[in-house]
Amino acid sequence: MDATGTITRSIGRTAVREELARGAFVQFCRDGFDGVTLDDLAAAAGVSRSTFLRYFGSKEEVVLSTFDPLGDALVDALRARPAGEDDWAALRRALDPAVRQLTREPGEGFVLLRLVGRTPALCARLREKQAGWRPRLVQVLSERAAPAPPSSVVLHARVAAAMECLMTALEHWVAAEGRPELGGLVDEAFGALAPAGR
Amino acid sequence: MDATGTITRSIGRTAVREELARGAFVQFCRDGFDGVTLDDLAAAAGVSRSTFLRYFGSKEEVVLSTFDPLGDALVDALRARPAGEDDWAALRRALDPAVRQLTREPGEGFVLLRLVGRTPALCARLREKQAGWRPRLVQVLSERAAPAPPSSVVLHARVAAAMECLMTALEHWVAAEGRPELGGLVDEAFGALAPAGR
DNA sequence: TCTAGTCTGACACTCAGTACCAGTCTTGGT
DNA sequence: ACCAAGACTGGTACTGAGTGTCAGACTAGA
Incomplete structure (x- = not known):
């Protein structure tokens, strides 16, 4: 089957998304939305900027x-x-x-x-x-x-x-x-x- | 007086603004909002990008x-x-x-x-x-x-x-x-x- | 083991928007 | 007519968001 893999991936993806958002939220609260760059967010999360942006599509969507x-x-x-x-x-x-x-x-x-x-x-x-x-x-x-x-x-x-x-x-x-x-x-x-x- | 100069400048500024917006509107209608860059707008209007942006503050504000x-x-x-x-x-x-x-x-x-x-x-x-x-x-x-x-x-x-x-x-x-x-x-x-x- | 699809990091690029600076023009006062 | 103050302009350099592409690593299923 194909669906099995898709589902587990989907779950994993959602979990990662939430985890990334959680970490970002702390930074936004501390430095303000405009005071944090995507580079900052990615670095703090330990992933590349590309990857981070792939999970959300835009900076606003992180919040x-x-x-x-x-x-x-x-x-x-x-x-x-x-x-x-x-x-x-x-x-x-x-x-x-x-x-x-x-x-x-x-x-x-x-x-x-x-x-x-x-x-x-x-x-x-x-x-x-x-x-x-x-x-x-x-x-x-x-x-x-x-x-x-x-x-x-x-x-x-x-x-x-x-x-x-x-x-x-x-x-x-x-x-x-x-x-x-x-x-x-x-x-x-x-x-x-x-x-x-x- | 200081106000006189301020007023005439203000009128001129408004007129220029309207003229720039008018020209920009034609381009937006033809190529879509995202299909026109600030460089395009400035070039068509015959002013520098700096000047154009000074009149509106943002691309959205042009419209x-x-x-x-x-x-x-x-x-x-x-x-x-x-x-x-x-x-x-x-x-x-x-x-x-x-x-x-x-x-x-x-x-x-x-x-x-x-x-x-x-x-x-x-x-x-x-x-x-x-x-x-x-x-x-x-x-x-x-x-x-x-x-x-x-x-x-x-x-x-x-x-x-x-x-x-x-x-x-x-x-x-x-x-x-x-x-x-x-x-x-x-x-x-x-x-x-x-x-x-x- | 092999294969197909996915995820990742890296890089290059476009474009909006900001900041700054030096030159020019306009305005009002002398 | 001349001058000084302030406004307007164009240029340049920069930051940062967002897009596209690519090769390599990983994973699941055959």
Whole structure:
């Protein structure tokens, strides 16, 4: 078979990726995102620059690969919401796993988000990554509302707004040194708007 | 006086900027954003690379400087909305000047947005630029609602959501080859959500 | 053992963006 | 008209991200 080798390789690759990201994160926190070069990262990890870059594709991705599981969790959670629930409530609840993941390990998620928040390049790329989740979320909302889903514009607007509510909450959470409950801030942001129709 | 010279210089500088951007836009449309280097742009404009870059600061800004007046127009329009109007309606109406500006000169705004839409780097930077408008918009909303404005989180969420509704409408407008009325798409996106409270 | 596919390090390269410097031009004051 | 201060220009050198290529080492399966 071919699949066996592929799978073990895939596992190994993921593990290496996480290990490299972990080491890099320490350096970024110490010297700032722009204060560390790819050469620094590679040298500290004991691999060549080529290899290091092969694992991530870009410097930003070294940090932001952490968020990949969040996107999947978000989509799954939305799909698991009861059919009767309106879109806005479902989107709010779908964020719970993501919020839990960010607040588990006190300080972990906070430090990560603070790093992202004060590095414009990371902010921009994180939004790009989020934009990549949107089509899947729109798809789930569309299926939930079958057989007569709202237009693509409407669904897209709701998903985008929900993502921005999350981002707003995260920004305030970081700005407030992580003191208030993140979940409460997300509630407050979602409460600023309400679903119209359906 | 010192101001006189400063002003004339400022006018000249703006004019040169626009002229350079105009020429660059043609090249970008022909060869794509990534298909044109700063050397190409400078050579075509008849200035040195140093000088060209001094006018914009970054390659993305050559394209996105076009959006600068939009931010100001947006803030002014929001400030001009009647006091009784709720936030969501006011934000929607505040976008009218921006929409008009983008749809005047048929094809102009459309081609620009299509270029931005298919260049990830430009998308990301445009969102960054929009993020720069938000604090001012939040400030205006806060003043409108004096003496008891909602929390910063709430206002920020509304402004961010409004911006995303605009972006969603723009994306769909470009995807549909500019056929439907942009204003109608913005209405549809805004209609996907409704203001809660106040 | 052999073979095919993968991973690695090394090197060369393009390009964006920054810093600096010397020469030139413009502006306002004398 | 002349001069001094400041702005604008072009040139050069540099850093650092990201791409492409290549040969050699490693690994899994036949």
